[in-house]
Amino acid sequence: MWVDEQQTLWEERNRDIWQLPIISDDGEYCGNVIAQIVEPQEYLVRYLVVFSKGEQKHYLLPSDTVERIDQVVQCKVEAAYLRELPPFGRQISRQFEEEVYKAIGLTPYWE
16 A cells, blocks of 8 residues: 555565564664555665554654564654654654654764
8 A cells, every 4th residue: 555645655564574573772662563655666675664562553663773673673763752753643744753853863864
Protein backbone atom coordinates (compact mmCIF):
# COMPACT_ATOMS: atom_id res chain seq x y z
CA MET A 1 0.00 0.00 0.00
CA TRP A 2 1.37 3.42 -1.00
CA VAL A 3 1.63 5.76 2.00
CA ASP A 4 2.54 9.01 0.25
CA GLU A 5 0.92 11.08 -2.49
CA GLN A 6 3.91 10.78 -4.83
CA GLN A 7 3.73 6.97 -4.57
CA THR A 8 7.38 6.60 -3.67
CA LEU A 9 6.93 4.97 -0.24
CA TRP A 10 5.24 1.61 0.27
CA GLU A 11 4.16 -0.06 3.54
CA GLU A 12 5.14 -3.71 3.64
CA ARG A 13 4.91 -6.48 6.21
CA ASN A 14 8.10 -8.49 6.63
CA ARG A 15 8.04 -11.77 8.54
CA ASP A 16 11.76 -11.56 9.33
CA ILE A 17 11.40 -8.50 11.55
CA TRP A 18 7.69 -8.58 12.44
CA GLN A 19 7.17 -8.21 16.21
CA LEU A 20 10.87 -7.72 16.99
CA PRO A 21 11.28 -5.46 20.03
CA ILE A 22 12.80 -2.00 19.61
CA ILE A 23 15.53 -1.28 22.16
CA SER A 24 16.68 2.32 22.54
CA ASP A 25 20.29 3.44 22.81
CA ASP A 26 19.86 3.67 26.59
CA GLY A 27 18.51 0.09 26.79
CA GLU A 28 14.78 0.77 27.13
CA TYR A 29 12.08 -1.29 25.39
CA CYS A 30 10.16 1.05 23.05
CA GLY A 31 7.65 -1.12 21.17
CA ASN A 32 7.56 -3.79 18.46
CA VAL A 33 8.05 -3.65 14.69
CA ILE A 34 4.82 -4.26 12.78
CA ALA A 35 5.82 -3.20 9.25
CA GLN A 36 8.39 -1.35 7.22
CA ILE A 37 8.17 1.58 4.82
CA VAL A 38 10.24 0.96 1.71
CA GLU A 39 11.23 3.11 -1.24
CA PRO A 40 11.01 0.53 -4.05
CA GLN A 41 12.79 2.61 -6.71
CA GLU A 42 15.83 2.95 -4.44
CA TYR A 43 15.60 -0.61 -3.00
CA LEU A 44 15.74 0.88 0.51
CA VAL A 45 13.89 0.50 3.77
CA ARG A 46 13.27 4.08 4.93
CA TYR A 47 11.35 3.44 8.19
CA LEU A 48 10.21 0.74 10.54
CA VAL A 49 6.60 1.06 11.70
CA VAL A 50 6.56 0.48 15.45
CA PHE A 51 3.66 -0.04 17.82
CA SER A 52 4.22 1.19 21.35
CA LYS A 53 1.73 -0.54 23.61
CA GLY A 54 2.63 1.71 26.55
CA GLU A 55 1.82 4.85 24.58
CA GLN A 56 -0.90 3.25 22.46
CA LYS A 57 0.50 4.68 19.24
CA HIS A 58 2.25 3.75 16.02
CA TYR A 59 5.39 5.67 15.09
CA LEU A 60 8.04 5.63 12.39
CA LEU A 61 11.62 4.75 13.27
CA PRO A 62 14.00 5.97 10.56
CA SER A 63 16.09 3.10 9.25
CA ASP A 64 19.27 5.17 9.55
CA THR A 65 18.84 5.04 13.35
CA VAL A 66 19.02 1.23 13.41
CA GLU A 67 22.34 -0.01 14.70
CA ARG A 68 21.73 -3.75 14.32
CA ILE A 69 18.98 -6.34 13.98
CA ASP A 70 19.15 -9.80 15.54
CA GLN A 71 16.68 -10.93 18.21
CA VAL A 72 15.89 -7.25 18.77
CA VAL A 73 16.21 -4.02 16.79
CA GLN A 74 18.92 -1.97 18.48
CA CYS A 75 18.37 1.72 17.86
CA LYS A 76 20.87 4.62 18.14
CA VAL A 77 18.26 6.96 19.68
CA GLU A 78 17.47 7.35 23.37
CA ALA A 79 13.99 6.38 24.61
CA ALA A 80 13.04 9.94 25.58
CA TYR A 81 13.44 11.04 21.95
CA LEU A 82 11.50 8.03 20.64
CA ARG A 83 8.59 8.98 22.91
CA GLU A 84 8.54 12.40 21.19
CA LEU A 85 7.99 10.90 17.73
CA PRO A 86 4.64 11.92 16.22
CA PRO A 87 1.95 9.24 15.86
CA PHE A 88 1.87 7.57 12.45
CA GLY A 89 -1.58 7.46 10.89
CA ARG A 90 -0.84 5.55 7.66
CA GLN A 91 -0.02 8.56 5.46
CA ILE A 92 3.36 10.23 5.06
CA SER A 93 4.05 13.74 3.80
CA ARG A 94 7.39 15.52 3.61
CA GLN A 95 6.23 17.69 6.52
CA PHE A 96 5.54 14.56 8.59
CA GLU A 97 8.99 13.18 7.76
CA GLU A 98 10.53 16.48 8.86
CA GLU A 99 8.67 16.20 12.18
CA VAL A 100 10.02 12.67 12.66
CA TYR A 101 13.63 13.73 12.09
CA LYS A 102 13.22 16.89 14.19
CA ALA A 103 11.90 14.84 17.15
CA ILE A 104 15.02 12.67 17.19
CA GLY A 105 17.43 15.49 16.34
CA LEU A 106 18.86 14.03 13.12
CA THR A 107 19.34 15.34 9.61
CA PRO A 108 16.75 13.86 7.22
CA TYR A 109 17.96 11.29 4.70
CA TRP A 110 17.20 13.58 1.74
CA GLU A 111 19.54 16.37 2.92
